[in-house]
Amino acid sequence: MHDVPQLPFDAAIAAIKAQVPERLQSPRVGIVCGSGLGGIVNSIQDLHLVQYNTIPGFAESTVPGHKSSLAFGTMGGVPVVAMLGRFHPYEGHPLRVVVYPIRVMARLGIANLILTNAAGGLNPKLAVGTIVALHDHLALPNMTGMNALLGPLTSPTHQRFIPLSDAYSPGLRRLLFLGAHHLGLDPDAVTEGTYAWVSGPTYESPAEGRFLRLVGADVVGMSTVPEVLAAREEGLDVMALSLVTNAVVIPETYRDIRAEVAAELAGKPVDLPPAQVVSHEEVLEIGKAKGEVMMKLVEYVVSAIP
Ligand SMILES: O=P(O)(O)O[C@@H]1C[C@H](O)[C@@H](CO)O1
Numbered sequence: 001m002h003d004v005p006q007l008p009f010d011a012a013i014a015a016i017k018a019q020v021p022e023r024l025q026s027p028r029v030g031i032v033c034g035s036g037l038g039g040i041v042n043s044i045q046d047l048h049l050v051q052y053n054t055i056p057g058f059a060e061s062t063v064p065g066h067k068s069s070l071a072f073g074t075m076g077g078v079p080v081v082a083m084l085g086r087f088h089p090y091e092g093h094p095l096r097v098v099v100y101p102i103r104v105m106a107r108l109g110i111a112n113l114i115l116t117n118a119a120g121g122l123n124p125k126l127a128v129g130t131i132v133a134l135h136d137h138l139a140l141p142n143m144t145g146m147n148a149l150l151g152p153l154t155s156p157t158h159q160r161f162i163p164l165s166d167a168y169s170p171g172l173r174r175l176l177f178l179g180a181h182h183l184g185l186d187p188d189a190v191t192e193g194t195y196a197w198v199s200g201p202t203y204e205s206p207a208e209g210r211f212l213r214l215v216g217a218d219v220v221g222m223s224t225v226p227e228v229l230a231a232r233e234e235g236l237d238v239m240a241l242s243l244v245t246n247a248v249v250i251p252e253t254y255r256d257i258r259a260e261v262a263a264e265l266a267g268k269p270v271d272l273p274p275a276q277v278v279s280h281e282e283v284l285e286i287g288k289a290k291g292e293v294m295m296k297l298v299e300y301v302v303s304a305i306p
């Protein structure tokens with residue numbers, strides 16, 4: 001396999017192998033832990049952490065809820081590597097840096113990638129805490145010049161034109177729903193849907209939320225899609241799970257300030273609606289509260305991959 005120009009793959013692999021026992025150096029499954037979902041590491045046995053700042057080419061995650069280390073170990077006896085902390089374009093990381101760890105994990109030998117993220121719910125049927133297995137995505141940045149695969153071909157043996165109609169593995173999703181059944185989860189606890197990728201770091205304005213819902217997205221977030229593209233280019237099977245941490249506020253009407261002022265001037269009482277704003281603290285809190293279900297599902301899928 002040839003390397004992406006200017007990315008120090010050989011040095012990264014050497015640095016990792018120098019810190020990880022040989023039995024764990026060729027993981028089968030890669031896992032990316034989303035905001036507040038780092039607790040997945042608790043189900044890794046024989047744990048060995050490698051700090052990102054010791055791996056050539058890796059950046060540091062600057063987002064609360066994202067640590068900056070790779071976790072090597074086993075899950076149900078299967079060798080795995082988990083990213084405790086990912087890179088987002090809104091932190092200022094170039095897209096090739098955002099997806100570099102995925103390419104490094106591919107070079108370590110993973111065949112399957114499980115991505116997790118925290119996301120806002122656009123579909124009103126999705127309660128906070130629901131886990132959504134992505135069956136599709138809608139990425140306005142991809143369609144308007146922010147595609148992670150723009151630029152020189154990754155290597156002469158990589159494909160230039162990557163289909164995305166089959167990006168999210170039906171086989172892995174099948175294992176997920178078998179897992180939900182075996183774990184006795186409520187049928188509504190895990191479902192499937194379409195993820196809208198936005199660059200962030202702002203959360204959606206009401207009109208943006210309304211637009212994304214109208215064009216078919218069920219959840220919205222600021223990560224995952226660049227990683228999916230790189231993973232597919234590397235030939236990995238991909239599953240992506242969103243934890244709905246908040247409902248995106250999509251009001252049918254706006255506050256009518258003009259009417260409120262008129263009522264005030266006429267001496268009539270004015271009922272003010274409660275302000276609804278999302279915060280990263282809330283996202284992390286729900287991640288912590290509901291992360292265990294995500295962890296158990298990931299554990300089940302990893303152990304069940306043939
Ligand atoms: O890394 P993920 O996608 O889980 O993080 C989400 C999206 C933003 O980075 C952040 C917003 O609260 O959480």
Ligand SMILES: Nc1nc2[nH]cnc2c(=O)[nH]1
Pocket residue numbers: 118119120121198200202203204220221222245246247248278283
């Ligand atoms: N864009 C976006 N990302 C999120 N991550 C967690 N919640 C949200 C949200 O409401 N919007």
